Amino acid sequence: MSKSKRNTVDPDDIIAAYGADTARWFMLSDSPPERDVNWTEKGVQGAWRFTQRLWRVIGEATEIAKAAPAAKPAAFGPLALAVRKAAHGALAKVTDAVDKLHFNVAVAHIYEFTSALQSALNDAKATAGGKADAAGDIAWAVREAADILVMLFNPMMPHLAEECWAALGHKTLVAEAPWPAVEGALLIEDVIVLPVQVNGKKRADVTVPRDAAANAVEAAALALEPVQRALGGKPPKKVIVVPQRIVNVVA
Amino acid sequence: MSTERYNAREAEARWQKIWDERGIFASKNDDPRSRYYVLEMFPYPSGRIHMGHVRNYTMGDVVARTKRAMGFNVLHPMGWDAFGMPAENAAMERKVHPKAWTYQNIEAMKAQLKSMGLSLDWARELATCDPTYYKHQQKMFLDFLRAGLVERKSSKVNWDPVDNTVLANEQVIDGRGWRSGALVEQRELTQWFFKITAYAQELLDAIDTLERWPDKVRTMQRNWIGRSEGLLIRFALDPKTVKNGESELEIFTTRPDTLFGAKFMAVAPDHPLAAAAAKKDAKLATFIEECKRHGTSAEEIETAEKMGYDTGIRAVHPFDPSWTLPVYVANFILMDYGTGAIFGCPAHDQRDLDFVNKYGLGNTPVVCPPDVDPASFVVIDTAFVGDGRMINSRFLDGMTIAQAKEEVAKRLEKETRGNIPVGERKVNFRLRDWGISRQRYWGCPIPIIHCEDCGVVPVPDADLPVKLPDDVTFDKPGNPLDRHSTWKHVKCPHCGKDARRETDTMDTFVDSSWYFARFTDPQLATAPTDKKIADAWLPVDQYIFALLHPRDEEDRASRPRRAVRRPVHARHGGARDLPQGGRHVRGTGGGRDRGRGR
Ligand SMILES: [Zn+2]
Numbered sequence: 001m002s003k004s005k006r007n008t009v010d011p012d013d014i015i016a017a018y019g020a021d022t023a024r025w026f027m028l029s030d031s032p033p034e035r036d037v038n039w040t041e042k043g044v045q046g047a048w049r050f051t052q053r054l055w056r057v058i059g060e061a062t063e064i065a066k067a068a069p070a071a072k073p074a075a076f077g078p079l080a081l082a083v084r085k086a087a088h089g090a091l092a093k094v095t096d097a098v099d100k101l102h103f104n105v106a107v108a109h110i111y112e113f114t115s116a117l118q119s120a121l122n123d124a125k126a127t128a129g130g131k132a133d134a135a136g137d138i139a140w141a142v143r144e145a146a147d148i149l150v151m152l153f154n155p156m157m158p159h160l161a162e163e164c165w166a167a168l169g170h171k172t173l174v175a176e177a178p179w180p181a182v183e184g185a186l187l188i189e190d191v192i193v194l195p196v197q198v199n200g201k202k203r204a205d206v207t208v209p210r211d212a213a214a215n216a217v218e219a220a221a222l223a224l225e226p227v228q229r230a231l232g233g234k235p236p237k238k239v240i241v242v243p244q245r246i247v248n249v250v251a
Numbered sequence: 252m253s254t255e256r257y258n259a260r261e262a263e264a265r266w267q268k269i270w271d272e273r274g275i276f277a278s279k280n281d282d283p284r285s286r287y288y289v290l291e292m293f294p295y296p297s298g299r300i301h302m303g304h305v306r307n308y309t310m311g312d313v314v315a316r317t318k319r320a321m322g323f324n325v326l327h328p329m330g331w332d333a334f335g336m337p338a339e340n341a342a343m344e345r346k347v348h349p350k351a352w353t354y355q356n357i358e359a360m361k362a363q364l365k366s367m368g369l370s371l372d373w374a375r376e377l378a379t380c381d382p383t384y385y386k387h388q389q390k391m392f393l394d395f396l397r398a399g400l401v402e403r404k405s406s407k408v409n410w411d412p413v414d415n416t417v418l419a420n421e422q423v424i425d426g427r428g429w430r431s432g433a434l435v436e437q438r439e440l441t442q443w444f445f446k447i448t449a450y451a452q453e454l455l456d457a458i459d460t461l462e463r464w465p466d467k468v469r470t471m472q473r474n475w476i477g478r479s480e481g482l483l484i485r486f487a488l489d490p491k492t493v494k495n496g497e498s499e500l501e502i503f504t505t506r507p508d509t510l511f512g513a514k515f516m517a518v519a520p521d522h523p524l525a526a527a528a529a530k531k532d533a534k535l536a537t538f539i540e541e542c543k544r545h546g547t548s549a550e551e552i553e554t555a556e557k558m559g560y561d562t563g564i565r566a567v568h569p570f571d572p573s574w575t576l577p578v579y580v581a582n583f584i585l586m587d588y589g590t591g592a593i594f595g596c597p598a599h600d601q602r603d604l605d606f607v608n609k610y611g612l613g614n615t616p617v618v619c620p621p622d623v624d625p626a627s628f629v630v631i632d633t634a635f636v637g638d639g640r641m642i643n644s645r646f647l648d649g650m651t652i653a654q655a656k657e658e659v660a661k662r663l664e665k666e667t668r669g670n671i672p673v674g675e676r677k678v679n680f681r682l683r684d685w686g687i688s689r690q691r692y693w694g695c696p697i698p699i700i701h702c703e704d705c706g707v708v709p710v711p712d713a714d715l716p717v718k719l720p721d722d723v724t725f726d727k728p729g730n731p732l733d734r735h736s737t738w739k740h741v742k743c744p745h746c747g748k749d750a751r752r753e754t755d756t757m758d759t760f761v762d763s764s765w766y767f768a769r770f771t772d773p774q775l776a777t778a779p780t781d782k783k784i785a786d787a788w789l790p791v792d793q794y795i796f797a798l799l800h801p802r803d804e805e806d807r808a809s810r811p812r813r814a815v816r817r818p819v820h821a822r823h824g825g826a827r828d829l830p831q832g833g834r835h836v837r838g839t840g841g842g843r844d845r846g847r848g849r
Contacts (some may be wrong), residue, residue: 012363019259019369027306028313033795037306055257098317101285103310155316156309158368159263175275175370241787 009039020156022048028103028156050111051160054153058146059166060121064150065143065168073137080122080141086116087145088186094152095182103156110153117145143168150182196221197248198230206247214241221247267368269828270474276370278326280772280784287323288788289315290767292796293330296356296378297337300363312369319370326788328770329364329371331357333380334759338693342725349693353380362447367704372620375773377516378763380693384769386716387779389698389763400446404708406686407521407586410438415729416690417736418796426544437521439544442688443755451476451680477681482660486516489575495527499668500566500578503589505681507663508655509596511644514607517559518567519591525580528562532632535560535580543706557606558582566594569663569673571761575683579634581606588822606631617644618652654824687758692723692731694756702743702750711744717752767791796843 014023026047030037036129076084080129088115097106124138146168154174165174194217196204204226208217218239221227238250253417255265255439258748265306266269270276291311306682315327331353336351345352365373377384395401413431417440447454454786458469486500500516518594520542529536538560545555558700559579568574576594584593595603598612618639619625625642640648647655663674674787688697698710710717720738723731732738732754743750765779771788 009302011300011302011367014261015366020263021259023305023366024309024312027302029310033310037302051259052257098313099312101310103313106313116794135738154320157312158312158316158370159259159266160257162266162269163257163262171268173273173275175270175316175319177320178322180601201311215397 009110014044018044018048019051019159021160021161022051025050025107025153025157029107030104032104033101050114051157053118054114054149054157054160055164057118057121058150058167061117061142061146061167062148062167064098064121064124064139065146067136067139068143069136069140073140075247076137077135077143078136078237079127080135081118081213083117083120083141084183085186086109086113086120088182089113090116090152091148091180092182092187095179098155103234106152107156110156112148113149115154117142120145142179147166150174151180192223192244194245194247196224196249197247199251201230202228203227210244214243217241221249261367263368269363269369270368274374276327277325277374278370280787282324283323284789286326287315287318287793288326288331289318289745289789289793290328290795292794293332294337294358294360295337296353296360298356298359300360303366304364308364308367308369309797311793312367312371314718314793314795315370318675325370326375326376326770327369328377328773329369329373330375330377330766330770330773331360331379332759332763332766333357333378334694334756334762335592336691336693338497339691339725348718348721350380353378353693359699375770376771377769379695379759382716383776384717385695385762387421387769388695388765389710389715389717390712391700391765391779392757393760395445396709399508402444402446402684403441404444404522405441406444407437408440408442408686410436410440410804411767412436413728417688419619423545427475435542440688442686443685443699443753444684445761448680448682449684451478451682454682479505481589481653481677481679482507482656483666483677484569484594485571485671486576486594487668488567488578489567492563492565494531497527497564498525500524500592501590502592502594503677504594506596506599506656507649507659507678508641508644508650508652509599509617510568510594510659511647512615513568513576513594513600514595514597514612515595515610516576516578517584517585517593517595517606518578518766520580520582520584521586522580522584522591524564524578524592525562527579528564528817529729532562535562539580542580545582555582557602557609559606559610569666572644576598577612579606587683588681597634599634601606601634601638602634604630604632604634606781615643617642617647619621659830660816685758687761688755689758690730690733691756692719692725693822694759695762696732697753697755697757699753700741700743700750701753702745702748702749704746705750707742708743708745709752714744728796732756735797768795 011023022044026044027037027041029047030043044109073080076145093109094106097103097109097222121142123143127135127138146164150161150164151174152166158175161174162213165172170177190210191207192210193205193207194205195202204221204224205219205223206221208220212220218241221241222231222236222239227249231249234251236249236251240248240250242248260421267766272652276641289311291307294300306316311327315325319325333353338353339345341352342349361376379385379388392401409420409423410416411428411431411433412417414431415427418428418435423435426435427433428435455473455478458472461469481504483501483503486502488497488499490498500518502516520539525535525539529539531768538558559581562578562580564578565575566578568576583606595606596606596617597604597612598616599618606612616628616630618635618636619628619642620635620637623639636698638652641650641652641655644655647658650658660674660676664671664676665670678720696719698715698717700708700710702708720732720735723735727733727734732752739751739752739754742748743749768780768785768789771785775781
């Protein structure tokens with residue numbers, strides 16, 4: 001839509017129909033600051049649906065977070081760790097994007113983090129297996145992630161953020177809450193990428209945890225489609241894993 | 252688990268009330284934490300906010316809220332750029348007083364902004380039409396006057412004879428007033444000017460330091476200042492061809508290297524030589540009148556067909572007494588650039604080439620591009636403006652452009668006529684002094700009294716503000732202040748005799764030149780700012796503005812900041828200091844409505 005058309009959309013109408021937060025979110029999400037916004041009904045409805053989605057995700061997170069211990073657990077299991085990594089990763093990226101005024105990038109990271117939190121909540125419910133309470137480490141990580149999510153979208157959608165903040169049980173205003181600190185250790189990518197050679201010719205890369213055992217690396221390498229193709233369906237004669245370096249497959 | 256839908260309408264009003272009651276967005280000047288100042292271009296109270304405003308203010312709000320969470324003492328104010336023509340137009344068309352119209356609009360827009368949930372410190376709200384604001388602006392005007400930075404001089408203006416008002420260049424469309432449709436006249440008018448040209452070099456130098464500004468804006472600012480190094484050259488006039496005893500024509504050129512490619516001379520329609528020649532040439536007089544009917548904006552000059560009139564006067568080439576050049580009056584030469592006169596070298600200037608092609612004056616290339624055989628190099632309808640070596644230029648042949656410029660300057664500096672050098676190196680700026688007089692009611696009154704005996708007398712500081720009268724009429728065109736029955740009649744503060752007030756008001760861009768500084772201490776009654784407080788907050792850390800039109804961009808991005816510095820109210824008071832270290836983002840829309848009078 002052209003600029004002139006955009007200017008004929010009355011902000012009052014948008015705010016009355018969808019709320020100020022939806023209008024604000026849409027305005028930030030569409031394009032970088034130096035470009036014009038393409039105002040579309042579909043776009044604004046998408047923004048509105050996202051406000052409802054955040055409200056549901058925070059609602060679910062609140063339920064799980066009820067089981068959170070007051071003190072930070074000493075150790076976190078894989079699911080809790082994944083939640084924490086997603087939260088701190090988003091925190092670092094959104095902080096950086098806002099600092100660079102890349103609001104549309106910040107918005108994209110918030111979408112991504114919301115999806116990650118949603119699937120973690122689903123996993124947490126599945127893990128709890130119908131029992132009322134998730135494990136303490138997961139509950140604690142979910143609470144932390146929900147707090148971070150609300151903090152991150154607060155500058156864009158401050159009313160919804162206050163509502164979510166209160167739902168999470170905070171007695172203060174999110175408008176007065178301090179920006180969360182990133183735990184740097186959670187940002188370290190704990191995976192490595194190794195080249196996979198078949199008979200001396202590189203066929204693929206395999207991504208594995210840095211501390212993966214040799215047999216786990218071998219299994220991951222052999223499972224790759226290009227490696228399978230190179231082997232022509234036959235089992236390899238020999239697989240040599242050089243830790244942190246390379247996987248050599250002899251057909 | 253919460254299953255009900257989020258009700259934005261109910262929740263938003265509730266949280267806005269809570270924020271408001273707790274005053275959490277009010278920033279205190281004595282807060283010891285690090286400061287962060289977020290500023291959006293303040294709106295003109297047109298009556299409604301539009302989506303462009305929503306976007307800009309949301310961007311600013313994201314920055315403000317984030318910085319607040321990060322522990323900064325954030326200043327995020329809002330105000331109103333409230334003087335200007337639309338209020339007077341409303342008065343004429345809808346019989347509503349400009350003041351009432353403006354304040355109604357402010358109320359309506361403020362409610363709209365509040366519904367957006369912006370983290371603004373409304374306690375710092377200001378409106379430029381408020382006497383508590385423009386009082387300080389009047390004081391600054393007087394300070395500038397005392398510092399020699401304000402001057403009253405006569406200049407050419409576009410005059411709309413129906414609306415009885417001065418029009419900005421962009422308000423002249425095809426030679427007619429944008430509202431009245433009347434043929435615009437060029438008139439001499441005595442106006443007040445801010446002498447911003449005194450800061451041309453300083454402004455230009457400062458642009459280099461604005462590392463975090465967008466390149467596009469920096470380039471526009473540089474072009475707007477338009478520094479060029481060149482040469483003033485006094486061409487002798489062939490005495491046989493002049494009718495009024497003129498002996499020479501001074502021109503300014505940035506391309507003295509192309510002197511041997513000269514084919515003609517041209518002067519502006521309002522150049523004294525043109526005026527003198529027109530006295531004895533009725534056709535020339537008609538031609539000049541025709542030229543004056545058209546606007547003098549850069550755009551119009553660029554697009555208008557090049558037209559000239561041969562005065563019959565001949566100028567002598569400075570390096571060859573036997574070589575004379577015809578002197579034209581041309582519509583594309585501006586009196587207020589350089590000396591209002593040029594020599595035309597058509598092979599290397601497109602406008603000159605268009606001109607000679609129309610009048611059959613021919614061209615001689617004097618700069619040859621690299622890798623081109625000089626013998627075969629010709630220019631037909633595209634001027635060559637690139638780099639190369641000098642050809643067809645006698646003692647300059649083979650030199651680079653830079654060497655040739657230097658050589659010409661050196662020779663002409665040494666040569667004298669009447670004990671004055673024929674050539675003089677000169678830096679020229681496109682930047683003009685800022686004419687701030689407007690024959691309008693809804694603006695800041697210029698605090699001056701005219702006395703027959705004492706001349707121009709500043710209104711004593713104690714008598715500020717000079718307030719606008721409320722009882723004015725808009726039933727007639729022209730300035731309501733001028734026809735008000737009593738307002739302009741005052742006693743001279745000097746001699747006590749009957750005198751009259753200045754009835755011009757200031758360009759509204761003066762109002763928006765210092766609001767960012769006023770926000771730091773907006774209720775201060777005794778001065779525009781408290782220097783210590785202003786220094787603590789400025790420069791603005793993040794400024795968000797809209798670019799609507801190159802012209803607006805120029806005005807908004809540079810003009811507002813160029814005048815406030817001298818009588819020091821803040822270290823970062825204006826001109827070059829505001830944006831230093833600060834950041835600058837261009838949003839969209841949300842700017843001043845186009846076509847608004849200045
Ligand atoms: Zn007097």
